[in-house]
Amino acid sequence: MNNDVVVIGAGPAGMAAAIQASSLGLKALVLDEQPAPGGQRFRAIEQRYRRLRAAGKGLPASEQKGLDLIRRFRESDTRFVDQASVWDISPGGRQISYLHHGRSFTIPANAVVAAPGAYERPVPLEGWHLPGVMSAGAAQTMLKMSGHPVKGRIVLLGCGPLLLLTARQLSNAGANVVGLLQTTGPADFLRATPYLPAALRSATLLKQGLQLLTQTPLVPKVFSLTQASIIGADHVEGVNYRSRGGSGFIECDAVLLHFGVIPNTQLSRLAGVAHDWNEQQECWQPVVDAWQETSAENLMVAGDGGGILGDEAAEMSGRLSILRIAHRLGRISDQSLSKLAAPLQRGLKRLAAARALIDTIFHTPETMLIPSGDTVVCRCEEVTAAEIAAANASGASGLRHLKVQTRVGMGPCRAQMCSMAAMAMITPGIRCGQRPPPPATVRAPIRPLTIGQLAEADVEI
Numbered sequence: 001m002n003n004d005v006v007v008i009g010a011g012p013a014g015m016a017a018a019i020q021a022s023s024l025g026l027k028a029l030v031l032d033e034q035p036a037p038g039g040q041r042f043r044a045i046e047q048r049y050r051r052l053r054a055a056g057k058g059l060p061a062s063e064q065k066g067l068d069l070i071r072r073f074r075e076s077d078t079r080f081v082d083q084a085s086v087w088d089i090s091p092g093g094r095q096i097s098y099l100h101h102g103r104s105f106t107i108p109a110n111a112v113v114a115a116p117g118a119y120e121r122p123v124p125l126e127g128w129h130l131p132g133v134m135s136a137g138a139a140q141t142m143l144k145m146s147g148h149p150v151k152g153r154i155v156l157l158g159c160g161p162l163l164l165l166t167a168r169q170l171s172n173a174g175a176n177v178v179g180l181l182q183t184t185g186p187a188d189f190l191r192a193t194p195y196l197p198a199a200l201r202s203a204t205l206l207k208q209g210l211q212l213l214t215q216t217p218l219v220p221k222v223f224s225l226t227q228a229s230i231i232g233a234d235h236v237e238g239v240n241y242r243s244r245g246g247s248g249f250i251e252c253d254a255v256l257l258h259f260g261v262i263p264n265t266q267l268s269r270l271a272g273v274a275h276d277w278n279e280q281q282e283c284w285q286p287v288v289d290a291w292q293e294t295s296a297e298n299l300m301v302a303g304d305g306g307g308i309l310g311d312e313a314a315e316m317s318g319r320l321s322i323l324r325i326a327h328r329l330g331r332i333s334d335q336s337l338s339k340l341a342a343p344l345q346r347g348l349k350r351l352a353a354a355r356a357l358i359d360t361i362f363h364t365p366e367t368m369l370i371p372s373g374d375t376v377v378c379r380c381e382e383v384t385a386a387e388i389a390a391a392n393a394s395g396a397s398g399l400r401h402l403k404v405q406t407r408v409g410m411g412p413c414r415a416q417m418c419s420m421a422a423m424a425m426i427t428p429g430i431r432c433g434q435r436p437p438p439p440a441t442v443r444a445p446i447r448p449l450t451i452g453q454l455a456e457a458d459v460e461i
């Protein structure tokens, strides 16, 4: 075994972990399925930098820090394997399997930092399966990778900082944004005021939030959205909506949905570590201690995969997990551990304190969180909300029972897109402190893999 630590994910958390490992003389192997490091926040940033430089321009300061992080990561003594999709992790994390250029490799791991990030909370709306509907994050990824925005008349719908950011980025790139429909309204700001004092400790975060709220594109806006359905025969033709201020219809060719982000727990669930329900963020997340260590020794989860706190916190948590591993390996003393960790742990506390404000302002209303009628909940298996409700009424009380009765969650997305909505449907008191049933079991492979690739796998013991 050549590595002291295997890091999964080269976003801010994974890169910071690798840089920290290298600075302490640990050998780190970093695996990421993308062609370049950066993660969601700094995706394709090196490419963008080269494009802008060729046009005689520079990156904005907020992006420059990502470029600097990637440079430090590339210059560190880290082995980085790009386009490496991790498809399995053994219980407790001592073995990792990944696919790289069509070949499968299984490697042992003494210590693991899983930093797989987050994904957008899927909220099934009527018509969300129509061509022309995509997530705001996917539209943003397309813009980051190609420099081109989505074509046609665009409506952005939902809530969260990323919705506002994408609206601004698309608009700046010349996209035809014709509407911004937000669930957020004055009542949400009012409900969030008790959290303002704690958030004031994160002045930069607050400033960024204010900029997002005040620098939205000059397009028709709807606030306090309570219901929406996407209309079209074989492609999006428009959105019908209802809000506290009335109802209406906007004609469009594309709808970009976004309702915040939730941790990507596929790997941590596959590794069998303990998870807990985060009531504030309405999602499952792995239970981690002050070092990001899960219930399995030397298996850390850093960054948004361990709880949504953003890129700055992701870097801090990545570094903390390595400090713990380095201390166990005898590379740093008790004293150095405390000295290096203290500012990181303080920073994480400060950022976590600001989170309650953000989560309260950007809140999905119950009318949209819980789908009904003919709304397709599971797009892979085409299972509707009515079918799930009927199965639940006939006694299917957990996700496993629902799966067996309706095939919800049995498709290629491995329940990533439907399980949150199905769970909300069968947990009537989810907004009143009622804990939902445990999430669906995750089984390998979590990425598509052929029998041939499995048979020819390179296994290192």
Ligand SMILES: Cc1cc2nc3c(=O)[nH]c(=O)nc-3n(C[C@H](O)[C@H](O)[C@H](O)COP(=O)(O)OP(=O)(O)OC[C@H]3O[C@@H](n4cnc5c(N)ncnc54)[C@H](O)[C@@H]3O)c2cc1C
Residues within 6 Å of the ligand: 008, 009, 010, 011, 012, 013, 014, 031, 032, 033, 034, 038, 039, 040, 041, 042, 084, 085, 086, 087, 115, 116, 117, 118, 119, 120, 137, 138, 140, 162, 165, 261, 302, 303, 304, 305, 309, 310, 311, 312, 314
């Ligand atoms: C779609 C989307 C867009 C976002 N855009 C922004 C933005 O513009 N600005 C902003 O401030 N914040 C944005 N965020 C929030 C951002 O994710 C966090 O602030 C921050 O990037 C979290 O860092 P991380 O390292 O935890 O995860 P990420 O940056 O998400 O990095 C996770 C990495 O893990 C890799 N990975 C995941 N699973 C596997 C696997 N099985 N095998 C191999 N590799 C794997 C991914 O390819 C990715 O590179 C976005 C979030 C999402 C979901």
